[in-house]
Amino acid sequence: xxxxxxxxxxxxxxxxxxxxxxxxxLKRIAKPPVPLLPFAECYYETDIPMTDMLVKLxxxxxxxxxxxxxNQKGLEIRRPHPSERYVLAEWVRQHFHxxxxxxxxxxxxxxxxxCYIAVEKRQDHVPSDDPYDLPEEVLVGFACYDVDxxxxxxxxxxxEGRRGQGIGTALLLACLHAMKEEGYAYAVIGWVxxxxxxxxxxxxxxxxxxxxxxxxxxxxxSV
Ligand SMILES: CC(C)(COP(=O)(O)OP(=O)(O)OC[C@H]1O[C@@H](n2cnc3c(N)ncnc32)[C@H](O)[C@@H]1OP(=O)(O)O)[C@@H](O)C(=O)NCCC(=O)NCCS
Numbered sequence: 001x002x003x004x005x006x007x008x009x010x011x012x013x014x015x016x017x018x019x020x021x022x023x024x025x026l027k028r029i030a031k032p033p034v035p036l037l038p039f040a041e042c043y044y045e046t047d048i049p050m051t052d053m054l055v056k057l058x059x060x061x062x063x064x065x066x067x068x069x070x071n072q073k074g075l076e077i078r079r080p081h082p083s084e085r086y087v088l089a090e091w092v093r094q095h096f097h098x099x100x101x102x103x104x105x106x107x108x109x110x111x112x113x114x115c116y117i118a119v120e121k122r123q124d125h126v127p128s129d130d131p132y133d134l135p136e137e138v139l140v141g142f143a144c145y146d147v148d149x150x151x152x153x154x155x156x157x158x159x160e161g162r163r164g165q166g167i168g169t170a171l172l173l174a175c176l177h178a179m180k181e182e183g184y185a186y187a188v189i190g191w192v193x194x195x196x197x198x199x200x201x202x203x204x205x206x207x208x209x210x211x212x213x214x215x216x217x218x219x220x221x222s223v
Contacts, residue, residue, distance in 0.1 A: 049211050050191045050192065050193060050211055050212060050213075050215070051191075051192055051195065051206050051207065051210050051211045051213075052188050052189065052190055052191065052192065052206075052207045052210035052211070052213045053188070053189040053192050053195065053198050053199075053204035053205060053206055053207060054186055054187075054188060054189075054204060054205055054207050055153075055176060055186060055187045055188075055189060055198070055202045055203065055204045056185075056186060056203065057176060057177075057179055057180035057184055057185055057186060057187055058180070058185060059203060060173060060176055060177060060180065060202060060203075061173060061201075061202070061203075063170060063173035063174055063177055066166050066169060066170045066173065067170060067174075069166065070118075070165075070166060070167065070170055073165075074120055074121055074123060075118055075119070075120050075140065075167065076118070076119050076120075076121065076137070077116055077117070077118050077167075077170050077171060077174050078116065078117060078119065079112065079113045079115065079116055079117075080104075080108060080113060080115055080116075080117045080142075081113075082108050082109075082113065084108075084117075085104070085105055085108045087139070088104050088108070088115075088117065088139065088142065089101040089102070089104050089105050091139045091142075092104050092142060092157065095157065095159060095160075096155070096157045097155075099155075100155040100157065103144050103147040103148070103154075103155050104142060104144055106144075106147045107144040107145070107146070107147050110146055112178075112182075114144060114145045114146040114147065114175075114178075115142065115143065115144045115145075115175075116142070116143050116171050116174040116175055116178070117139060117141065117142045117143075117171075118139070118140045118141035118142070118158070118167045118170065118171055119137035119138060119139060119140065120137065120138045120140055121135045121136075121137055121138075122135045122136045122137070122138065123135075139159070140158065140159045140162045140167060141156070141157060141158035141159060141162065141167045141168065141171050142155075142156065142157060142171070143155075143156035143157075143168075143171035143172060143174070143175050144156070144175070145175045145176075145178070145179055145187070146179075148190055148214060148215070149188070149190070149214055151179070151184050151186070151187055151188055152187070152188045152189075152190045153172070153175055153176065153179070153187050153188065153189045153190065154189060154190045154191065156168065156171055156172060156175075158171070168197070168201070169201040172198070172201050172202060173201065173202065176202055188207070189202075189204055190213060190214070190215070191212070191213060191215050192204075
């Protein structure tokens with residue numbers, strides 16, 4: 001691979017399945033008009049309005065009926081453990097964006113961990129007497145808060161093919177209830193593309209003149 005001055009080098013992750021080793025390779029892109037990874041150079045571009053929204057944490061819907069319904073389908077919403085950081089970050093990197101993977105890593109540094117994940121327990125597990133012989137849990141979604149700013153929710157994502165089953169709402173409400181327990185009165189949903197989703201799920205309202213909010217950076221490593 002010949003690299004010339006002015007080329008932009010973007011790391012590509014291969015070996016995509018969870019549990020396999022991830023082999024980073026370099027792909028040469030000669031001055032691309034459209035970035036391969038839209039967020040790869042740490043700036044944000046969008047052609048739709050991306051506003052912030054406000055949520056009253058003292059008037060949240062109960063999350064427990066949703067958690068029970070998901071449980072009955074073998075899905076659990078829980079906080080990740082710091083030791084699960086690598087698996088979570090790689091999964092988010094593969095399914096969503098690099099900055100969201102970094103956001104998860106930041107969330108796992110917080111105490112308490114400011115992140116919830118949705119996991120599906122493998123049904124083919126045969127229990128044994130070994131207390132550490134637990135069923136594998138497959139990631140299907142994540143949500144973070146207190147990453148870009150204190151009191152701010154985001155990012156969040158649910159795996160394609162698992163959307164529309166209440167997982168996103170459960171992750172959102174789990175985070176918002178945790179924020180309330182930690183002493184916040186209101187939460188800000190940062191840089192929202194799906195206003196209706198947050199309005200319906202948590203009663204969020206648009207904050208006037210909040211676009212582009214705090215997401216203004218255009219940091220690049222080189223020109
Ligand atoms: C947004 C997202 C997390 C929702 O997750 P989900 O598991 O599908 O959410 P739910 O199943 O709880 O959906 C609840 C409702 O919101 C609706 N909804 C989902 N995504 C929506 C969107 N982008 N805009 C408006 N409504 C949406 C669903 O249709 C559903 O409606 P219903 O109850 O009438 O059927 C998921 O679509 C996703 O990962 N999107 C890509 C990443 C993303 O956009 N993250 C948020 C950035 S602001």
